[in-house]
Amino acid sequence: MTIPLLNVEYAQTGTSTKQNNMGMREMQARAFAKRQAQYLLLKAPPASGKSRALMFLALDKLNNQGLKKAVIAVPEMSIGGSFADTDLRCFGFFADWRVKxxxxxxxxxxxxxxxxxxxxxxxxxxDDEVLVCTHATLRFAFDEIGNAAAFDHTLVAVDEFHHVSADENNRLGGLMDTLMQQSAAHIVAMTGSYFRGDAVPILTEEDEAKFEKVTYTYYEQLNGYQYLKSLGLGYHFYQGRYLDALGEVLDPAKKTIIHIPNVNSGEAAVDKYSAVGHIIDILGEEVGRDEATGIITIKTHAGGYLKIADLVDDHPLVRPKVQAYLRGVKEREDMDIIIALGMAKEGFDWPFCEHVLTIGYRSSMTEVVQIIGRATRDCPGKSHAQFTNLIAQPEAADEDVKVSVNNLLKAITLSLLMEQVLAPNITFRRRSDVGKGEVLPAGTVVVDDTVVPVSAKVVEILNGDSTEIIAALTQDQQAQRGYVNVEMPSETVNEVRLPQIVAHRYPDLNADERQQVSDGILTIMTANSGGGLIDGRSLPENAQIEGERRFVEQGGLFVDIETLSADEQANVQPEKIVREHELPAGAEIVHPKTGEKSIAGNTQFVRLGEKFINIEKLNVDLIRAVNPFAQAYEILSKNVDSALLKAIQNYVDAGRISMSEDEAVMLWPRIKTFVQTNGREPSKNAADIMEKRMAEALIYIRNKKAESLSKGGV
Incomplete structure (x- = not known):
């Protein structure tokens, strides 16, 4: 049973792979513009050209900024090939990249x-200028040198920077901190996945504030490809052994990377070597192994031939040969299928890969995003990339369904996160920063700061860290249970748990700033769950638009029909009516009685259900009520039987979020408003889940008060 959770199509504009007159792609040029920064943090997806971007940066620092050396550290040896000698002068740059x-x-x-x-x-x-090594070698050598000042005229570049963390036990994180505190070294940090699965921050807030940031989104990358048109994300459930179901999802005609499960995981049916043998048997019959390269040739059941790379075999005389061969792959026919366990993930470059087949759940979001990135490289002949997770069908009859439920929640989490990551970027601007008559680019949300101030820090967080916050929210077990629990209103999570996560990540924010960041994150998630921000001119002809105004043109200005007298409204010809979303960019609106003029607002819309709402009219209470898990959970629910669905719900209900003091405080103003409006207290037996939750909060508050009085409190 296959469940397609996500399919995204792109415009194939070609902009992300097109080179400028110095041989730089769009992302690389954006990074090079920040080349003078002592500390530079580059967040860009796999295949965007981070390795080449680093070459440009390092060469400029060595030739034009007075630095003497450049040390490039990568997480594993296989990635070191990305920094091999590269000709750059032929494309317009001033120097070539050379490593002895x-x-x-x-x-x-x-x-x-x-x-x-x-x-x-x-x-x-x-006197040599460039060295490439692993993270481990950098750590050991740094300890051996024992003097951070020895790196004063050195660029230290760390690839896959998410391996660093601020945790006191993370030695690479400690090394970075020491370099920043005790040397004049320059640092370039690069990552395609800036959120960590363990939720530990990569840098302390004080250190991160010192970095200039360059962000290039997944959407910018994929939408700007020339060949790749779409990306799919799906789950295939099996019963019994995964080896018996592999043939249902493994297409020998597709260039595929297969990641088998860890031998200690629940999905592992056999040892890792036997697993490789079974996969080969499913594909066909082995007919030879090249002694020089370690590459396996098999004859398929259909009579064709496939080249297989076995990266599971870790024999020191075999794996290096296979890795060397893979580094030299240049043509589509050079390789067909790669079988791996812990390799062929981050930084692994095989552009022809069109399918990543991962067996068993992965607990780390970073790992999954890196795996997906193996298939999202652009190359001729590849129009679709696919990620498939082959996972065990949960059994509702199991006495303990906890693992199964948690795994299903991970599937929902991944679907939601990728939906956010792969959507067009949403940028926030304060109204006070928008010039009069300025036409804003698509995807811009204007934050009204005319009444309540909005700090530059809030805008910076929303524009630079939204993906990380969404990842933290979707991976939070309390939030997951709250969203899936049908008895709990989404406001419980959105108004309590999300601000707590924001406060933990950014302890220097005040209460208003935390709420502004939280509301901005919910705005992004609400927009993307409905297909992103939609330009008014792209709305369906008969779109139902909530609260849309209607205008008539008078002398080049536009007048809201509602501001006209009854007689004037009666004389307006239907064909002269201009709907709000049809107003031209920068249109001037005038009030017929006061003569006051204004510029037409944002004509971008969010889809909620069957209705479209102007982003500037999106009610805060409305976005806080939206459940971002709903769509993915609904898809999964339709594909599992009722017994399993009930088991899931029972598990979630049993572990439902208990009433907290934070939630009770949040609900108290609503309770007072409810009593004033309805002349009664909310009922815990109400059909409306929000009224029911308010009743539970009222009980909680009274119990707390009774406890306080019994102890002599006030």
């Missing part, structure tokens, strides 16, 4: 850890 073989410690043969540390120290003492 003895200074690329990721591809140097015969060196153990001690030998690599010795080579690093030799490099730091010598």
């Amino acid at each position: 073989p003895e200074n690329n410690l990721c591809v140097s043969d015969g060196l153990d850890d001690k030998g690599k540390v010795a080579a690093f120290c030799r490099f730091m003492r010598g």
